[in-house]
Amino acid sequence: MIQVEELTKDYGLRRAIDGISFHADKREILGFLGPNGAGKTTTMRVLTGYMPPTAGKASVAGFDVVEQSLEVRRRVGYMPETVPLYPDMTVYEYLKFMADLRHLQNAEDNIDDVLELVHMEDRADGYIVNLSKGLRQRVGLAQALLHQPEVLILDEPTIGLDPAQIHEVRNLIQELGRERTVLLSTHILSEAQQVCDRVLIINRGRIVAEDSPENLQSRIAGSQRIKLKVLGESEGLENILRQVPGVQKVIVNHPGGYEFETTPGMDARPEVARAVVSAGYELAELYPLSLSLEDIFLQLTRDEPNAPEMADVDDFSSDQLDL
Amino acid sequence: MRNIWTLASREFKQYFISPAAYLVAAMLLVVLGIIFYTNVLGAIFNQFPPNTQVVLGPLVTLLLFTTPAITMRLLAEEQRQGTMELLLTAPVRDYELVVGKWLGGFLFMLSILAMTWLYPIFLNQIVDPGIDQGLMMSGYLGIALFTAALVAIGVAVSSLFSNQIAVFFTTLGVYLALWLVSLPTQAMGAAGGGLLRYLNLFDHFYTTFYQGAIDLSAVIYYLSVTALALFLGTMSIEIRRWR
Numbered sequence: 199m200i201q202v203e204e205l206t207k208d209y210g211l212r213r214a215i216d217g218i219s220f221h222a223d224k225r226e227i228l229g230f231l232g233p234n235g236a237g238k239t240t241t242m243r244v245l246t247g248y249m250p251p252t253a254g255k256a257s258v259a260g261f262d263v264v265e266q267s268l269e270v271r272r273r274v275g276y277m278p279e280t281v282p283l284y285p286d287m288t289v290y291e292y293l294k295f296m297a298d299l300r301h302l303q304n305a306e307d308n309i310d311d312v313l314e315l316v317h318m319e320d321r322a323d324g325y326i327v328n329l330s331k332g333l334r335q336r337v338g339l340a341q342a343l344l345h346q347p348e349v350l351i352l353d354e355p356t357i358g359l360d361p362a363q364i365h366e367v368r369n370l371i372q373e374l375g376r377e378r379t380v381l382l383s384t385h386i387l388s389e390a391q392q393v394c395d396r397v398l399i400i401n402r403g404r405i406v407a408e409d410s411p412e413n414l415q416s417r418i419a420g421s422q423r424i425k426l427k428v429l430g431e432s433e434g435l436e437n438i439l440r441q442v443p444g445v446q447k448v449i450v451n452h453p454g455g456y457e458f459e460t461t462p463g464m465d466a467r468p469e470v471a472r473a474v475v476s477a478g479y480e481l482a483e484l485y486p487l488s489l490s491l492e493d494i495f496l497q498l499t500r501d502e503p504n505a506p507e508m509a510d511v512d513d514f515s516s517d518q519l520d521l
Numbered sequence: 522m523r524n525i526w527t528l529a530s531r532e533f534k535q536y537f538i539s540p541a542a543y544l545v546a547a548m549l550l551v552v553l554g555i556i557f558y559t560n561v562l563g564a565i566f567n568q569f570p571p572n573t574q575v576v577l578g579p580l581v582t583l584l585l586f587t588t589p590a591i592t593m594r595l596l597a598e599e600q601r602q603g604t605m606e607l608l609l610t611a612p613v614r615d616y617e618l619v620v621g622k623w624l625g626g627f628l629f630m631l632s633i634l635a636m637t638w639l640y641p642i643f644l645n646q647i648v649d650p651g652i653d654q655g656l657m658m659s660g661y662l663g664i665a666l667f668t669a670a671l672v673a674i675g676v677a678v679s680s681l682f683s684n685q686i687a688v689f690f691t692t693l694g695v696y697l698a699l700w701l702v703s704l705p706t707q708a709m710g711a712a713g714g715g716l717l718r719y720l721n722l723f724d725h726f727y728t729t730f731y732q733g734a735i736d737l738s739a740v741i742y743y744l745s746v747t748a749l750a751l752f753l754g755t756m757s758i759e760i761r762r763w764r
Contacts, residue, residue, distance in 0.1 A: 209764070246610040249762050282607035286538060298527040299611045340677040341607075 199349055199379040200245065203252035207240050214240040216403035222396075227375035229394030229411075230383035238383040239279060239402040241351050246380070251369040253278040260350050272300070275347035279354045281338030285327035289318065289337055292326060292345060300345045301363065313341040315370070339370070346481050350374060352382040356389060366394050424467065426456040427483035428474065438477050442469050457487070524613045525621040532595065532625025535633055545590045556693050557640050561647075561747035569649050573657040576640045577664065578688075581723065584630075584668060585700070589692035592675025595622040596754075596760040600683035609762065619676060619754040627671045628741060634664060649747045656733035663730020666743035670722065673694065680757040696722070722746065 200222040211477045215237040223230040229237045233285045244251045245258055247267040255262065273324045284292055290309065297305035313319045316336040321329070326337065333361040335358070342350060355371065356364045371393055374380060384390055390397045398408040399414075407414060428435060431455040434485060439448050444466035448458045460466045469486060557578040564571035565590040595620075599749040607619055620622055638661070645652050678692045705728040706714035725743065729736035 243606075248606060248610050249764075268614070270614050271610055276610050278603070278606045279612075280603045280605040282602070284533070284604060295527065296607075296611070297529055297610075299613055300668070301523065354741070477548060 199226075200228075200256075200258050200381060202241075202256045203247070203254055205241065205244060205256055206252050207237075207249070213403055215244075215251075217298065218400070218403070220398055220405060220408065222379050222381055224379055225372065225376060227380045227382065227394045229397040230239065230381065230400060231385065231387065231390045231392035231397050232383075232400035233385060236400045237258055238400060241400075242276070242278075242311075242351050242381070242383060245270075246274055246351055247271045256517055272345070273348050275342035275350045277338045277342040277352045277355060279357065281334050283326045283334055283337060284327065286324050288325050289313070289324040289329075289340075291410045292337065293340060296341050298346055301388050302345060304478045308344055308346075312343045314503050317342060317366075330344070332360065335359060335363075335367070339367070343374070348378055350378055350380045352380065354383055354385075356384070356386070364389075390433075395471060396422065422460045423487040424458055424460060424470075425483065425487050426453050426458070426474070426481075427482040429482045432479065435474065435479055438473055439470065442466060442473050445470065523598070524617040525624060527545070528613070528618060528621025529624035531627065532622060533624075536629040541594075542629065549587045549611040549633060550636060553579055553583060560568070561644070568635055570589045571644060572648075572652050573641050573660050574731065575644070576637065577660045579727060580634075580637060584664075584671060585595065585696050586693070587633075588668065588671040589675055589689045589696070592626050592672055592679055592692065593688040594679070595626055595676050596684050596758075597685050597688045598649045601685075609758075614754045616751070616764075619680070619751055619758060622674050622679075622752075623676045623751055624656050626676065627669055630668045630672055631665065634661070634668065636696060637752060640729075650752065653733065658728045659733050659735050662735065663726050663739070666740060667722070667726050670743045670746040670750065675752070677754035677757065679752045680754045680761075691738040696750065699723075 200220075202221065202385070203219050204217045205215060206217050206221070207212065218241065219236075220228075228243070231345055232238055238463055240249075243249050245256055245263060246261055247270050250264050257263065257300070258270045259273040261273070263270050284295075287295070293309045293312070294305060299309060302308050309322075315324055316339055318333065318340065319337055321333065326334065329337065339352075339355065352371070356367050359367060365518070368389065371380060371382065375393075382393070393413060395412060396410050397407075397409065400415070426439070436448055436450060436456070439445055439456060444461045444464035446459045446461060448456060467486075470483060471484055529637040553576070557576060560575035560579075563569050564575065576591060596605075599608060608613075629748060642656050674695055675688075675692045678695060679688045682688050682691070699720065703714075703717045703721040703724060706717050719742075725736075729739040
């Protein structure tokens with residue numbers, strides 16, 4: 199549904215995205231993960247027909263984003279990071295305006311449907327200016343869903359929401375991903391882990407990793423990290439731990455608290471427990487710490503040479519003359 | 522066409538919930554009323570019957586200052602608010618956006634102009650045997666064409682900035698430049714002077730419609746200025762995408 203080849207976009211002399219290629223299939227939720235200024239918003243803006251790329255090709259739903267921009271825009275639902283709303287319109291008026299621009303035949307039915315989907319039926323006649331951040335986000339989502347698009351592109355859909363709302367929006371995205379292609383960007387790793395079928399990690403305009411959240415995790419986490427805690431006396435335990443086969447890199451966090459890694463493919467826990475108890479220590483805790491996507495992300499982006507200071511490219515209007 | 526109408530009607534309705542638009546319209550009508558009153562008094566004092574020119578003359582000058590206040594928000598506000606991203610990713614062509622904005626602003630200006638009709642109607646009552654209807658009709662047709670060009674220039678300038686104050690003063694500057702362009706006529710010789718006079722946005726009105734004559738070349742001039750300004754506005758939106 200989304201096909202991107204060697205896409206590059208320059209802002210003046212600065213390269214925002216640098217020859218990235220990826221694809222997203224039907225009924226797939228693809229997560230775009232990266233720090234601020236990595237090029238997520240720029241890529242989305244190219245895919246939605248907002249701006250043409252400097253080089254490379256991209257197609258959405260089978261249409262080229264440059265040559266057949268209007269066809270692409272008809273089939274994509276887009277929610278930008280700063281939700282574009284008219285504060286002096288009511289929710290209904292706003293959605294009706296967008297429905298008219300999209301020439302929807304049964305605009306009223308479509309509006310009722312999307313309002314129900316985002317649980318805002320009772321706020322249809324309220325002015326947008328009076329809505330909270332979370333509700334505005336939902337209106338933006340309603341706008342993106344209005345024409346039942348094949349492809350949904352969401353830029354930071356959960357930013358600025360409270361935990362309950364975040365949970366709700368994530369569930370909604372997962373629900374939507376059953377019937378359509380969803381491309382969402384986020385800098386929250388747990389979000390990508392929960393919601394997405396596949397994750398692209400992007401840094402400084404390049405894709406540094408691409409896989410399912412599970413595979414990414416196991417790729418790096420070949421060895422297991424285990425946490426151990428004893429009560430009372432712990433003198434000499436470090437040496438005992440080191441002697442257990444399969445234990446590597448013992449770290450003492452504080453007296454009685456240890457962390458160590460195991461040789462890949464070996465579960466050293468039973469051996470460690472036996473060794474600790476037979477040496478007379480009081481074993482209190484022994485559990486594996488799995489490497490989170492957070493660690494993977496840091497590991498992948500740390501390997502890059504030092505990144506120069508990134509300007510905020512998200513604000514398109516900041517380049518323009520402001521008197 | 523449908524998108525143009527959708528955009529224009531939203532814009533038109535928006536003016537009626539905007540206090541700034543009411544303020545501008547009220548100011549134009551009040552100032553025009555005061556000038557109308559003194560002009561009619563002057564005509565009575567000098568013993569000649571006033572005609573529609575006592576309304577049309579000051580109206581042209583007032584439009585110079587009020588039109589930028591009406592057009593300044595058209596595209597600049599979309600930029601500032603971030604809703605430009607919404608419109609540029611909706612299935613709307615760039616020219617439809619610009620023409621829709623122009624039409625919305627133009628229709629609002631026409632509603633203000635319709636209200637100034639009060640003065641010629643009043644004049645018709647107090648002058649015996651009534652005012653020259655032909656002059657009134659040609660004058661208002663000219664004013665409408667003149668306004669179409671002013672609004673189009675306003676839209677084009679509005680596409681350049683996200684700050685409405687900047688749009689207001691730049692638009693006003695463009696109007697003044699198109700007014701004062703024929704000042705150095707004498708120094709330019711016959712051909713150059715003729716060209717400068719042709720460029721003058723105001724002369725085309727004063728020498729034709731204002732005198733009661735509907736001149737085809739003046740009609741074409743105003744329609745061309747409108748089309749050119751809308752074209753430049755569309756170009757400016759397109760360039761914005763490529764940056």
